[in-house]
Amino acid sequence: MRVSIIATGSDGNCIHLQSGSTGILIDAGKWKRDLEKRLLANNINAATDIQAVFITHAHGDHIKGLTLAKKYLFPVYATHGEWQKISGLDDDQKHVLETTFGKYDSVRIGEMDIYPFKVHHDALEPVGYAIQDGNGNRACVVFDTGQIDDDMLQMMEGNIYIVEANHDVDMLQNGEYSDYLKDRIADPHRGHLSNDQAAEALKKLVNGRGERIFLTHLSSNNNTPELASHAVRMALFEKGFINKRDYFLEVV
Ligand SMILES: [Zn+2]
Numbered sequence: 283m284r285v286s287i288i289a290t291g292s293d294g295n296c297i298h299l300q301s302g303s304t305g306i307l308i309d310a311g312k313w314k315r316d317l318e319k320r321l322l323a324n325n326i327n328a329a330t331d332i333q334a335v336f337i338t339h340a341h342g343d344h345i346k347g348l349t350l351a352k353k354y355l356f357p358v359y360a361t362h363g364e365w366q367k368i369s370g371l372d373d374d375q376k377h378v379l380e381t382t383f384g385k386y387d388s389v390r391i392g393e394m395d396i397y398p399f400k401v402h403h404d405a406l407e408p409v410g411y412a413i414q415d416g417n418g419n420r421a422c423v424v425f426d427t428g429q430i431d432d433d434m435l436q437m438m439e440g441n442i443y444i445v446e447a448n449h450d451v452d453m454l455q456n457g458e459y460s461d462y463l464k465d466r467i468a469d470p471h472r473g474h475l476s477n478d479q480a481a482e483a484l485k486k487l488v489n490g491r492g493e494r495i496f497l498t499h500l501s502s503n504n505n506t507p508e509l510a511s512h513a514v515r516m517a518l519f520e521k522g523f524i525n526k527r528d529y530f531l532e533v534v
């Protein structure tokens with residue numbers, strides 16, 4: 283499975299995943315023109331290499347380039363709750379992620395099966411995704427979430443981890459944000475993942491079988507790539523795993 287991080291960070295997130303002839307986007311959080319440029323720079327042809335777009339939640343940094351989907355008529359998938367906050371798409375493009383007995387149904391796009399799962403963030407019905415292809419790869423994309431619970435861990439297990447490492451706890455607490463904002467970001471039910479939370483989850487998930495890890499959605503005010511990388515490498519070192527030998531870490 284080819285992973286292209288088209289954009290990530292507080293002002294826009296978009297991931298492209300490709301397996302065989304099937305390509306999907308997770309989120310479209312940069313303006314359309316910018317997204318088109320970035321896709322091209324990654325050798326992705328929007329007209330042929332994207333079969334569907336999956337939305338994690340309807341915050342601007344995840345959906346503001348959805349006019350791209352309108353232009354190319356991609357089907358767009360989001361939860362019932364998140365559709366309440368998304369406008370500007372034709373009805374026949376909109377697909378609701380359905381549930382059965384409280385669990386999301388999977389969606390098949392070409393050679394990929396996409397499994398949505400619940401996350402914890404201040405949106406109406408935010409989700410993360412696990413994406414499985416026919417070659418034994420399973421990727422997960424976990425953006426904005428205040429915590430990673432056991433149900434999420436179960437869904438995430440695979441060989442490619444694209445996970446939020448939003449903030450360093452000390453930088454957030456000693457930084458210039460208001461107390462209100464600090465509390466909101468650190469709130470396990472509505473906030474964002476700290477480096478330590480991401481590291482703790484990856485420590486449970488990674489088995490040293492060459493997994494690929496992408497740390498994403500770093501805050502430009504409350505984190506640095508070095509701190510995020512350090513937290514994860516230290517956590518995995520406790521299991522005896524070393525970067526570039528047992529797993530491959532990228533901070534993007
Ligand atoms: Zn958000």
Ligand SMILES: [Zn+2]
Pocket residue numbers: 292295341343344425426499
């Ligand atoms: Zn976000």
